[in-house]
Amino acid sequence: MEKIDFKRRVKFILRFGSALHASGAPAHTLEGTMSDMCQRMGIKGSFISQPTAILSSFSNDEEDITKIERVEPVSVNLGRLSSIDKVSREVILNEISYEEGYQKLDDILNADEPYSKRIRVLYFLFSTSGFMILFGGTWGDLLASILVGVIMGFIALFKPLGTVAQLFEALVAVVASFATYLLAKLLPGLNVGVVILSSLIIFMPGLFITNAIAEIASQHLVSGTARLVGGVMILLKLTFGVFIGSKLASWFHYPSLNIEFAPIPTWVTFLTLPLTASMSLINFKANREDWKWITSAGIFGFFCSKLGAHYLGPELGMFFGGACVGSMSNIFARITNKPSSIFHFPGIILLVPGSVGYRSFSFMMEKNVVGGLDTAFTMVTLALALVVGIFFGNILIKPRRAL
Numbered sequence: 073m074e075k076i077d078f079k080r081r082v083k084f085i086l087r088f089g090s091a092l093h094a095s096g097a098p099a100h101t102l103e104g105t106m107s108d109m110c111q112r113m114g115i116k117g118s119f120i121s122q123p124t125a126i127l128s129s130f131s132n133d134e135e136d137i138t139k140i141e142r143v144e145p146v147s148v149n150l151g152r153l154s155s156i157d158k159v160s161r162e163v164i165l166n167e168i169s170y171e172e173g174y175q176k177l178d179d180i181l182n183a184d185e186p187y188s189k190r191i192r193v194l195y196f197l198f199s200t201s202g203f204m205i206l207f208g209g210t211w212g213d214l215l216a217s218i219l220v221g222v223i224m225g226f227i228a229l230f231k232p233l234g235t236v237a238q239l240f241e242a243l244v245a246v247v248a249s250f251a252t253y254l255l256a257k258l259l260p261g262l263n264v265g266v267v268i269l270s271s272l273i274i275f276m277p278g279l280f281i282t283n284a285i286a287e288i289a290s291q292h293l294v295s296g297t298a299r300l301v302g303g304v305m306i307l308l309k310l311t312f313g314v315f316i317g318s319k320l321a322s323w324f325h326y327p328s329l330n331i332e333f334a335p336i337p338t339w340v341t342f343l344t345l346p347l348t349a350s351m352s353l354i355n356f357k358a359n360r361e362d363w364k365w366i367t368s369a370g371i372f373g374f375f376c377s378k379l380g381a382h383y384l385g386p387e388l389g390m391f392f393g394g395a396c397v398g399s400m401s402n403i404f405a406r407i408t409n410k411p412s413s414i415f416h417f418p419g420i421i422l423l424v425p426g427s428v429g430y431r432s433f434s435f436m437m438e439k440n441v442v443g444g445l446d447t448a449f450t451m452v453t454l455a456l457a458l459v460v461g462i463f464f465g466n467i468l469i470k471p472r473r474a475l
Contacts, residue, residue: 075135081113082130082137084163084170089119089126090141091156091177096148098283099295101413102126112164122295123302145302148279148417150358150366155180157411186357189229195354196225196274202348204270205341206422212333213263216255220248220271228274241275241306245313246320248272253321260328265434268314269427274355275310277303278424279417281451286459307429314434345371352418365404366418373397373419390454391461393423398465405472412471420462425454 088109092102099121110117110130120127123145130137156177163173187195200221204214227244248271256262281303287296349370353363376396381389397419405412428451435444 078115078130078132078135079137080170081115084174085109085113085117085130086128086139086141087174087177088156088160089121089128090143091152091181093121093126093143094146094149094181095152095156096146097153097413099287099292100290103292109160109164120294121292123298145299148356148413150356150362150411150414150417151186152180152357153411153413154359154362186359187354191354192229193222193225195351196221196228198347199274199351199355200224200270202344202351203273204266205336205344206348207266207270207427208336209263209266210261210333210335212259212261212331213267214336216252216259216262216267217270219255220251220267223251224248224271224274239309242309242313242316244275245272245310246317249314249317250321251317253318254324257321257324257326258328259331259333261331261333269430272310272314272430273427275306276427276430277306278427278429278455279421280306281429282420282424282455282458285452285455286462289456289459289463303429307432310430311434311436345374349374349418349422352421355421356417358414358418362410362414365408365415369397369400369404369415369419370422372400374422377423387453387457390423390457391464394420394458394461395465395468396461397423398462399469400465402466402469402471406469409472416462420458423458425451425458428454 085106089102089106092105097105102121103119106119106128107117114132116131116133118129124143126139126141126143128139128141159168159173159176159180162168163170168176197218200217201214204217224244224247227247249268252262252264252267252271255267256264281300284296284299284303287293287299289296346367350363350367352358352370353360353366356366358366373393373396377389377393379389380392383389384392397416401412401416401419404410404415428447432444432447432451435441435447
């Protein structure tokens with residue numbers, strides 16, 4: 073291989089890796105995909121992916137190239153992942169040159185937000201109300217969660233920088249808690265805990281923690297541990313913010329209304345489930361044409377876990393749900409020739425135990441150490457069961473490729 077051609081391939085693969093990282097790909101997925109890319113291009117490559125850095129080494133038996141790139145941790149972006157996968161296949165099949173592929177990756181990373189501000193606010197409204205119904209409560213709880221969810225949506229439109237960005241989760245938790253406790257003073261029958269949980273569910277790091285455990289289980293110890301600590305810190309900030317909000321609300325006093333709200337019927341849960349599942353389209357910034365797959369994935373994962381929990385218990389039910397989503401994701405990838413992540417992440421988003429972790433730290437703040445530790449252990453157990461189930465699903469149906 074000529075030296076110039078070797079450097080052209082390395083330059084593209086480096087950009088490919090940074091684009092994957094900017095799309096929220098976990099360490100084991102990113103490293104596996106980059107290794108596959110090197111193998112297809114006929115060069116040797118070794119990679120280490122971390123939440124804040126990518127270390128890459130390339131060799132063609134004549135020359136070695138080592139690169140270290142500083143990156144920022146981001147959330148999953150399925151629209152980018154799908155576009156990046158398409159570009160990589162075009163380069164591998166020689167449909168476009170390395171330089172054209174590099175430019176296309178740049179265009180993907182610099183593209184505008186796929187959804188408008190109005191849609192993002194509606195996303196918060198429907199997500200908070202949908203999870204409120206899944207958690208169970210009264211019609212009053214639903215109205216309160218809608219109101220607080222809209223407030224969260226408007227706050228999330230702003231992208232703070234610097235120190236404010238580091239405290240963003242705590243700030244939104246303060247606002248959500250403050251608003252909910254004020255509403256509870258007006259309507260004493262509100263289930264405060266459920267309303268706060270549903271309004272903050274979008275900020276819960278359940279998927280973050282699940283990916284961290286998956287990385288640790290696949291021997292990516294540094295990345296997994298760092299990601300796990302990051303998820304725990306988000307939970308701490310949310311819990312502390314809720315505590316501060318409740319203290320601020322205790323300073324206000326006004327007459328309450330004597331209104332009784334009926335509980336939400338069970339059939340409403342099944343009626344609103346497709347809408348709740350479809351919100352993953354906006355949450356993961358997926359392409360609009362994938363809405364049917366994303367909605368189907370959420371419904372499929374939810375019913376598989378419920379079915380497993382009914383017959384096998386919570387832990388094995390989570391394992392069964394993970395195995396079903398893992399295997400179906402690979403079937404989806406083989407049928408559609410798209411990344412399995414398009415089905416995988418929406419399929420497990422309703423299963424990840426982020427709310428359990430939040431309750432754990434809430435118990436700790438209330439000085440209920442035993443309850444907090446018990447709930448924390450439950451969170452780890454459920455997350456581990458989900459991850460093992462996904463790995464088992466990958467054994468049942470072999471993945472098309474790492475992505």
